[in-house]
Amino acid sequence: MPLRxxxxxxxxxxxxxxxxxxxxxxxxxxxxxxxERIGRNVCxxxxxxxxxxxxxxxxxxxTTVTQRTVSNRxxxxxxxxxxxxxxxxxxxxxxxxxxxxCQARAHWRTEWRCVVFPDESRFCLGASDGxxxxxxxxxxxxxxxxxxxxxxxxxxxxxxWGAMTAGALSWLSHTP
Numbered sequence: 175m176p177l178r179x180x181x182x183x184x185x186x187x188x189x190x191x192x193x194x195x196x197x198x199x200x201x202x203x204x205x206x207x208x209x210e211r212i213g214r215n216v217c218x219x220x221x222x223x224x225x226x227x228x229x230x231x232x233x234x235x236x237t238t239v240t241q242r243t244v245s246n247r248x249x250x251x252x253x254x255x256x257x258x259x260x261x262x263x264x265x266x267x268x269x270x271x272x273x274x275x276c277q278a279r280a281h282w283r284t285e286w287r288c289v290v291f292p293d294e295s296r297f298c299l300g301a302s303d304g305x306x307x308x309x310x311x312x313x314x315x316x317x318x319x320x321x322x323x324x325x326x327x328x329x330x331x332x333x334x335w336g337a338m339t340a341g342a343l344s345w346l347s348h349t350p
Contacts (some may be wrong), residue, residue: 176266182216186269187214187218187222190221191214192226194208194211195208195210195212195222195226196213196221196223196226197220198212199223199226205219205220205223205284208223212244213345227273248309251311252311252312253309253311254309254310255307255308255311256307256308256309256310256315256319256320257305257306257307257308257315257322258306258307258321258322259315259320259321259322260309260321260322260323260324261321261323261324262323262324263318263321263323284338287339287340287341288339289339289340290337290338290339291337291339292335292336292337293335293336293337294333294334294335294349295334296331296332296333297331297332297333298329298330298331299332301332306322307322308322332348333348333349333350334346334347334348334349334350335347335348
């Protein structure tokens with residue numbers, strides 16, 4: 175058996191079938207479902223879709239784009255792969271209330287000595303954080319598109335509590 179097959183040995187798709195592959199894939203169908211609907215091999219459908227995608231990018235950009243080109247352009251634009259900040263998303267009302275609170279205490283100097291800063295920390299047991307990366311530029315750490323929202327539902331874990339003031343620390347205690 176020859177190492178390479180000639181192009182004539184591969185299944186050829188008509189222009190209509192290529193259009194059907196593109197339409198079904200854009201409609202959310204899997205490669206297997208698309209292949210069954212048009213009566214062709216899954217590999218043929220995959221190759222057709224891959225070629226279609228490359229042609230779409232080429233016509234949109236005006237040049238051939240490779241994975242290396244995309245990687246280089248992302249690096250030139252200082253878009254590095256970073257883990258998103260895990261936080262609960264703030265509404266515009268939350269942001270306004272936080273700003274008002276900070277502005278009301280902006281002149282405090284000695285009053286901060288009388289304030290107790292408590293904190294709770296939860297250490298999750300059994301939940302996987304699942305590494306996810308986002309592309310962002312320097313200074314975009316807290317942009318909404320670079321965040322990984324967390325849920326507020328119950329998960330198994332241990333909660334600890336502690337507090338501090340200007341001159342003292344509390345013991346770290348386990349909270350049930």
